[in-house]
Amino acid sequence: MWPMLRLIAERRGMVRYMSVRPSSEIHVNTNPKKVTLGYLQSLKGRRDTAITTLTAYDYPTGRQCEVGGIDICLVGDSLAQVCLGYDSTTRLTLDEMIHHAKAVSRAAKRPFLVADMPFGTYLESKEKTISNAIRLIREAGMESLKLEGGEEIKDTVYELTRVGIPIMAHIGLLPQRHVALSGYKVQGRDASSAVKLFRAAKELQDAGAWGIVLEAVPHRLAAYITQRLHIPTIGIGAGRECDGQVLVWDDAMGLWAGHQARFVRQFAQLGHEASRGVTEYINAVRHRSFPDPIQESYEIEDTQWTEFLNTVDLD
Ligand SMILES: Nc1nc(=O)c2c([nH]1)NC[C@@H]1CN(c3ccc(C(=O)N[C@@H](CCC(=O)O)C(=O)O)cc3)CN21
Ligand SMILES: CC(C)C(=O)C(=O)O
Numbered sequence: 366m367w368p369m370l371r372l373i374a375e376r377r378g379m380v381r382y383m384s385v386r387p388s389s390e391i392h393v394n395t396n397p398k399k400v401t402l403g404y405l406q407s408l409k410g411r412r413d414t415a416i417t418t419l420t421a422y423d424y425p426t427g428r429q430c431e432v433g434g435i436d437i438c439l440v441g442d443s444l445a446q447v448c449l450g451y452d453s454t455t456r457l458t459l460d461e462m463i464h465h466a467k468a469v470s471r472a473a474k475r476p477f478l479v480a481d482m483p484f485g486t487y488l489e490s491k492e493k494t495i496s497n498a499i500r501l502i503r504e505a506g507m508e509s510l511k512l513e514g515g516e517e518i519k520d521t522v523y524e525l526t527r528v529g530i531p532i533m534a535h536i537g538l539l540p541q542r543h544v545a546l547s548g549y550k551v552q553g554r555d556a557s558s559a560v561k562l563f564r565a566a567k568e569l570q571d572a573g574a575w576g577i578v579l580e581a582v583p584h585r586l587a588a589y590i591t592q593r594l595h596i597p598t599i600g601i602g603a604g605r606e607c608d609g610q611v612l613v614w615d616d617a618m619g620l621w622a623g624h625q626a627r628f629v630r631q632f633a634q635l636g637h638e639a640s641r642g643v644t645e646y647i648n649a650v651r652h653r654s655f656p657d658p659i660q661e662s663y664e665i666e667d668t669q670w671t672e673f674l675n676t677v678d679l680d
Contacts, residue, residue: 393434400436400477402509402531402575408436409597409608416609418599419617422448422465426614427472437599438473439511439611440466442481442541446623447615454540455484459497463505470506479533480507484541487512487521494521498530511578513539515565519572526573534569536562537603538581549626551602553582566590566598578611579603581628602628 392414408416418437421427422444430438444465445457466480486497501507509531512518522532537552546552553559563586566577576597579587584604591598591607600607612629615621619634649655656662665673 397475399475402477405436405477405576405597409595411608415607416597416599418609418611420444420611420614421469421473422614424468424472427469430476431473435473435476436609437611438469438476438478440469440478440480440505440507441511441613442483443613444481447613447621453543454481455544457483459483459486459500463500466501466505466507477509478507479509479511480505481511481513487518487525491521491524495524495528498525498528502530509533509575511535513541515561516568519568522569522572522574531575532573533576533578533599534566534574535578535580536565536569536582537579540580549581551581551583553586559583559586562586563590563593566594570594570596579607581626602626 390413392411405416408414416436417434418439419426419430419435420441420443421430421438422440427438440462442454442457442462444462445451445454448465449457449461451457462480462483466478470478480501482494482497482501487494498510501510510525511533512522512525513535514521515536522534525532538549539546540549543549553562559582562582566579569577574596576599577590577594579590579598579600581602582590584606587598587600587603588606597608599609599611601611613621616625616629617632618636619631620636620639622636646655
């Protein structure tokens with residue numbers, strides 16, 4: 366856009382969120398080929414592009430990710446809250462996760478598919494963890510699994526990686542531990558907790574994680590971690606220096622009516638649109654303008670109708 370036009374548009378709030386960089390310089394993967402770990406790794410440290418991730422919970426959201434060209438579809442355990450109406454992700458069962466992840470994998474073929482291991486499914490024993498992980502890969506068609514936790518879960522990450530299951534780590538704000546952490550709070554805001562997070566990131570990388578989600582950490586810390594790891598970082602509330610970004614589908618699309626974290630930006634207002642649609646539908650039904658007798662209804666030929674009436678009149 367011409368600088369003058371941009372200025373006018375900016376003043377009118379039309380390009381509030383547009384990058385200052387001309388879009389021609391931004392690398393976009395238009396390759397319809399399957400997103401692989403190798404491709405994601407190749408995006409590490411790239412300044413001219415970023416790994417795009419959205420959560421998906423069912424066939425339609427998986428389909429939108431597929432068609433829109435999203436790199437990673439995450440079947441996050443936020444599923445518990447945004448789709449199933451539970452008050453915490455800790456309520457989600459493995460069977461519920463598998464049921465939804467299956468639907469996503471039927472829809473999203475090109476994106477790399479990652480599912481959260483639900484709370485408690487990777488804590489009991491090594492054997493139980495591996496058999497739960499195998500169900501998510503075999504039954505649900507997932508390609509990788511995400512685990513919340515710091516250096517205390519590095520052995521689990523190692524064991525799963527060793528049997529050939531690609532693992533994504535997740536540090537910072539850990540929603541599965543919201544009770545232990547006294548709520549959903551930004552992590553790594555003081556020097557000692559920042560050190561812990563940095564060390565955890567390195568340990569998880571050494572344990573074999575192929576990538577790591579950084580949730581709700583100061584952007585300077587996320588940038589520091591990103592620069593010092595050789596695996597991609599995917600941020601949520603972790604600033605723009607991460608190798609990629611992730612948002613919850615319902616947050617990004619304006620479908621979530623509950624609490625919105627500071628890091629949420631709505632890229633569409635589907636909730637408003639759906640409310641408008643419901644109201645319009647109710648009005649049309651009550652005013653008997655729906656359905657239209659020609660466009661939205663079916664005919665029976667006059668001769669058939671007469672024959673019908675003659676037949677029933679005889680009864
Ligand atoms: N709709 C939705 N979006 C999410 O991102 C999300 C879920 N649900 N459910 C599971 C977890 C929970 N998450 C959350 C929930 C709340 C905050 C939050 O309110 N954070 C405060 C931080 C305040 C502070 O420590 O200063 C904020 O105001 O951003 C953050 C992440 C992320 N996940
Ligand atoms: C917010 C993302 C990273 C997540 O873990 C989830 O959707 O559960």
